[in-house]
Amino acid sequence: MSHYLFILVGAVLVNNVVLVKILGLCPFMGVSKKLETAYGMGAATTFVLTMATGASYIIDHYLLMPFGLEYLRTLSFIVTIAAIVQLTEMVIAKTSPTLQQTLGIYLPLITTNCAVLGVPLLNVSNGYNFIDSLLFGAGSAAGFSLVLILFAGIRERIEGAEVPVHFRGVAIAMVTAGLMALAFMGFAGLDKYQ
Amino acid sequence: MLMNLFTFKGGVKPPTNKTQSVTLPIAQAPLPSRLVVPLHQSIGGMPQPVVQAGDKVLKGQLIGEADGWISAAVHAPTSGTVLEVAMHVQPHPSGLDALCVVIEPDGKDEWIAREAVDYKSLPPEEVRERLQQAGVVGLGGAVFPTHGKLTASKTVPMEELVINGAECEPFITCDDLLMRERADEVVRGIGIFRDLLQPKKVLIGIEDNKPEAAAAMRLAVQALGESFEVVQVPTRYPAGGAKQLIRVLTGKEVPASKRSTDLGVQCFNVATAYTAWRAIAHGEPVVSRLVTLSGNVHAPRNYEVLIGTPMGELLKLAQPHPDTDGIIMGGPMMGFLVPNADVPVVKATNCLIAHSERLFPPKAPEMPCIRCGSCAQACPHELQPFEMYWFSRAKNFGKTQEYNIFDCIECGCCSFVCPSRIPLVQYFRFAKSEIWAREREKNASDQAKARFEFKQLREEREKADKAEKLAKAAAAQAAKKAAEAAAAAAAESGTVPAVAAPADAPSATVNPEKEAKRATIEAAMARAKAQREAVQPKNTENLTAEQQKAAADIEARRVAAHLIEPEPAAAADQPAAPLDPKS
Amino acid sequence: MDILLAIAIMALGAVVLGAALGFASIKFKVEGDPLIEKIEAILPQTQCGQCGYPGCKPYAEAIANGDEINKCPPGGSEGVQRLADLLGREVKPLDAEEKPKQIAIIDENTCIGCTLCIQACPVDAIVGAAKQMHTIVAQQCTGCELCLPPCPVECIRMEPIGENIDNWKWKYPVVEIKAAAMSAGDTPTGGAGGIKEAA
Numbered sequence: 001m002s003h004y005l006f007i008l009v010g011a012v013l014v015n016n017v018v019l020v021k022i023l024g025l026c027p028f029m030g031v032s033k034k035l036e037t038a039y040g041m042g043a044a045t046t047f048v049l050t051m052a053t054g055a056s057y058i059i060d061h062y063l064l065m066p067f068g069l070e071y072l073r074t075l076s077f078i079v080t081i082a083a084i085v086q087l088t089e090m091v092i093a094k095t096s097p098t099l100q101q102t103l104g105i106y107l108p109l110i111t112t113n114c115a116v117l118g119v120p121l122l123n124v125s126n127g128y129n130f131i132d133s134l135l136f137g138a139g140s141a142a143g144f145s146l147v148l149i150l151f152a153g154i155r156e157r158i159e160g161a162e163v164p165v166h167f168r169g170v171a172i173a174m175v176t177a178g179l180m181a182l183a184f185m186g187f188a189g190l191d192k193y194q
Numbered sequence: 195m196l197m198n199l200f201t202f203k204g205g206v207k208p209p210t211n212k213t214q215s216v217t218l219p220i221a222q223a224p225l226p227s228r229l230v231v232p233l234h235q236s237i238g239g240m241p242q243p244v245v246q247a248g249d250k251v252l253k254g255q256l257i258g259e260a261d262g263w264i265s266a267a268v269h270a271p272t273s274g275t276v277l278e279v280a281m282h283v284q285p286h287p288s289g290l291d292a293l294c295v296v297i298e299p300d301g302k303d304e305w306i307a308r309e310a311v312d313y314k315s316l317p318p319e320e321v322r323e324r325l326q327q328a329g330v331v332g333l334g335g336a337v338f339p340t341h342g343k344l345t346a347s348k349t350v351p352m353e354e355l356v357i358n359g360a361e362c363e364p365f366i367t368c369d370d371l372l373m374r375e376r377a378d379e380v381v382r383g384i385g386i387f388r389d390l391l392q393p394k395k396v397l398i399g400i401e402d403n404k405p406e407a408a409a410a411m412r413l414a415v416q417a418l419g420e421s422f423e424v425v426q427v428p429t430r431y432p433a434g435g436a437k438q439l440i441r442v443l444t445g446k447e448v449p450a451s452k453r454s455t456d457l458g459v460q461c462f463n464v465a466t467a468y469t470a471w472r473a474i475a476h477g478e479p480v481v482s483r484l485v486t487l488s489g490n491v492h493a494p495r496n497y498e499v500l501i502g503t504p505m506g507e508l509l510k511l512a513q514p515h516p517d518t519d520g521i522i523m524g525g526p527m528m529g530f531l532v533p534n535a536d537v538p539v540v541k542a543t544n545c546l547i548a549h550s551e552r553l554f555p556p557k558a559p560e561m562p563c564i565r566c567g568s569c570a571q572a573c574p575h576e577l578q579p580f581e582m583y584w585f586s587r588a589k590n591f592g593k594t595q596e597y598n599i600f601d602c603i604e605c606g607c608c609s610f611v612c613p614s615r616i617p618l619v620q621y622f623r624f625a626k627s628e629i630w631a632r633e634r635e636k637n638a639s640d641q642a643k644a645r646f647e648f649k650q651l652r653e654e655r656e657k658a659d660k661a662e663k664l665a666k667a668a669a670a671q672a673a674k675k676a677a678e679a680a681a682a683a684a685a686e687s688g689t690v691p692a693v694a695a696p697a698d699a700p701s702a703t704v705n706p707e708k709e710a711k712r713a714t715i716e717a718a719m720a721r722a723k724a725q726r727e728a729v730q731p732k733n734t735e736n737l738t739a740e741q742q743k744a745a746a747d748i749e750a751r752r753v754a755a756h757l758i759e760p761e762p763a764a765a766a767d768q769p770a771a772p773l774d775p776k777s
Numbered sequence: 778m779d780i781l782l783a784i785a786i787m788a789l790g791a792v793v794l795g796a797a798l799g800f801a802s803i804k805f806k807v808e809g810d811p812l813i814e815k816i817e818a819i820l821p822q823t824q825c826g827q828c829g830y831p832g833c834k835p836y837a838e839a840i841a842n843g844d845e846i847n848k849c850p851p852g853g854s855e856g857v858q859r860l861a862d863l864l865g866r867e868v869k870p871l872d873a874e875e876k877p878k879q880i881a882i883i884d885e886n887t888c889i890g891c892t893l894c895i896q897a898c899p900v901d902a903i904v905g906a907a908k909q910m911h912t913i914v915a916q917q918c919t920g921c922e923l924c925l926p927p928c929p930v931e932c933i934r935m936e937p938i939g940e941n942i943d944n945w946k947w948k949y950p951v952v953e954i955k956a957a958a959m960s961a962g963d964t965p966t967g968g969a970g971g972i973k974e975a976a
Contacts, residue, residue, distance in 0.1 A: 160588030
């Protein structure tokens with residue numbers, strides 16, 4: 001049981017996908033201007049990432065590995081993820097227009113989110129089984145959402161602050177992200193406690 | 195009178211500065227050289243002027259007629275001549291102009307015929323109507339037309355009527371003096387409100403720094419045999435805010451974006467009650483009010499002032515010190531510096547404070563917000579001013595609304611306590627007026643869109659109607675023509691086929707399969723004929739036989755020509771078509 | 778042999794996923810584009826056609842299909858900013874010069890009652906009849922200027938809507954460090970402890 005807890009805590013805090021692994025920076029910078037969009041993006045990514053880890057595990061283990069085609073992983077994962085994102089978008093558009101409005105353009109953006117590709121690949125290199133993979137995916141997504149929402153909250157406040165002219169905009173956001181990453185280093189070693 | 199008092203959160207205790215102006219009784223201000231009476235003195239519709247330059251008016255004569263239900267009439271404050279109806283600068287922080295009636299007093303101060311009535315004999319609607327006609331508005335500062343607040347809600351039973359005599363702002367003592375000297379009429383005025391609203395209880399709230407006023411009111415209540423309760427509330431700014439006073443007296447907290455009437459509470463100012471009584475029982479419209487003159491002056495005092503008196507002229511009565519450099523209308527917490535000394539006293543003017551740097555030292559520069567939370571503790575509405583400030587500053591107006599900026603009453607407590615001397619209220623006013631402006635724009639654009647879409651719809655419909663009409667006319671003509679042609683053919687076929695042959699040559703001889711085409715051609719011709727008939731000149735009635743023959747010949751040739759060459763006829767049809775709807 | 782297998786497997790995956798997507802696109806087809814409505818909500822609805830499209834809705838459709846967002850002068854630079862925020866595009870300077878909000882006024886002495894402006898007005902803000910003087914309903918006028926060109930006697934002019942007490946806005950509080958003293962319109966106690974006990 002504690003094994004799962006370690007995977008989860010490790011994914012959310014210690015090896016945070018954005019601040020430690022430096023994956024998925026484009027949405028992290030791009031959609032963190034407003035809290036509302038950050039919520040939407042977080043929710044969409046969580047859903048897709050969990051689905052993607054599950055699907056890519058199945059493809060890896062039942063399609064690629066039996067035929068020794070591991071070198072096709074990146075390619076096939078991308079294709080799968082893109083298909084899942086598209087499918088999800090269509091289903092949401094049909095079944096829940098309100099949710100689709102909330103997620104808006106962020107759903108298709110996830111296709112190009114490197115975190116979504118990175119996490120399944122990390123799953124493989126970590127040798128996780130199916131449950132582990134799903135947990136790691138969900139944990140990474142939760143970590144991504146957490147950081148994204150915190151960051152959006154900070155950026156909303158930065159808007160009112162007197163930032164030196166040359167630091168306005170993305171520059172101060174980068175500085176903020178760096179400070180956040182430093183803060184997240186404080187979690188390092190949390191999963192080493194046994 | 196023992197009563198369990200409640201308390202509101204926050205508030206501040208600024209130096210009250212009230213003692214200076216209560217030593218002397220109310221005095222009558224002399225007639226000024228001219229009176230500038232703004233027409234728009236209350237919330238709601240802008241009253242329309244009913245006098246012109248050169249008109250003679252009497253004191254109390256209507257000069258501005260109420261526009262709509264939420265609007266109050268405006269009257270001439272004294273007898274005299276109307277000099278002009280023109281734009282004049284207003285006692286408003288913007289310093290902009292608005293329509294005013296300028297009156298030159300004749301010095302006689304002659305009233306129009308005043309009709310005193312016993313309101314108990316009138317139906318409630320008429321009492322409300324009379325209050326509107328008399329221009330009675332909330333004199334606490336909000337100037338909401340009083341009659342609009344005097345209709346009891348049908349859904350919520352009226353529990354308490356709260357009469358606001360708290361007068362919490364520093365310097366202001368006009369309500370204090372009014373209650374001391376004219377308590378009897380105030381209480382009678384409250385009686386009118388009570389009878390119209392039928393509340394279970396009437397509570398008169400007076401801050402405990404005005405014991406004389408409270409005593410006078412108690413005496414008046416007893417003398418008139420009323421059951422009103424005079425309650426002394428702790429002195430704390432802003433205890434005179436309607437929602438705060440309601441909270442203190444009844445324990446009811448008015449929720450965000452609700453009105454006190456939703457909780458069965460209505461609130462009036464004591465001065466409003468007084469003017470209501472004068473209006474009903476003496477037939478006197480609101481043409482004057484009590485104004486406290488205080489601040490950097492030699493002789494602070496309360497005066498009964500005619501509406502429209504220029505502030506500079508009025509302030510001279512109190513002998514301002516030579517270093518006076520401005521006039522504040524209202525109290526030091528919520529008031530504002532008027533644009534210049536010529537602006538007139540209006541119904542909302544309860545106090546004029548001579549401003550000087552000695553009395554109000556200039557503010558030190560604004561420092562960054564340190565999020566100490568003092569403002570949140572001081573806010574009587576339990577808002578979070580530091581958050582609203584942050585987002586107003588960033589012009590993130592959506593967020594300010596999330597923090598309920600519209601519940602802010604702009605009392606100034608947050609600015610008062612801010613250790614960084616941030617003018618918080620100004621940020622909130624800025625944010626509010628921006629949000630309102632955006633809403634106005636949004637409404638305007640929605641309306642424009644609706645009108646544009648309707649215009650398009652209408653044009654489509656007109657086009658469709660026109661097309662339908664034309665088609666119908668064409669079909670009818672075609673049917674008629676076809677019938678005629680069939681009859682003619684039946685009659686002629688046996689006798690003179692040779693004559694018909696050349697005319698019909700292109701269609702009848704060789705192309706039975708092109709019958710459809712021929713039908714269309716005939717329809718087109720029929721239409722052309724219909725057109726011709728439609729545009730036929732009116733000089734065809736009284737023609738000579740020769741002329742008629744000539745015309746018939748031409749007509750026959752035309753018909754022949756069209757039979758041979760039907761295309762031009764169809765083409766001629768087109769330009770004629772637009773004439774149809776116009777004729 | 779390996780390469781053929783790889784191709785076969787990838788092809789199989791592609792076919793399966795493609796079929797699934799194709800099926801979904803038919804099964805979950807939705808009409809309309811909510812984006813257009815959002816864009817249209819930002820546009821000022823003057824229907825002036827200065828963007829080159831016959832009205833605000835066509836321009837909204839054009840924007841959704843990739844047209845520039847800086848073609849709407851009545852919306853001003855603020856409108857461009859809001860469009861950029863909505864669509865995640867770069868803010869561009871307005872394509873034309875920004876004018877203050879204005880309304881059309883008909884000089885009623887010159888008007889010959891030709892009704893041409895009435896037909897041109899997109900929001901039916903002009904009232905009048907043939908050979909009767911026309912006038913503009915100021916509240917409805919969007920200031921689109923579409924009535925100017927058709928007028929044969931040039932009796933219509935545009936007038937900016939000035940500031941009045943009803944549309945006046947509190948200004949952004951700028952407290953200059955040196956001139957920290959009060960300016961007109963300032964609340965006297967704006968700062969802390971402004972009131973002294975008067976003598």
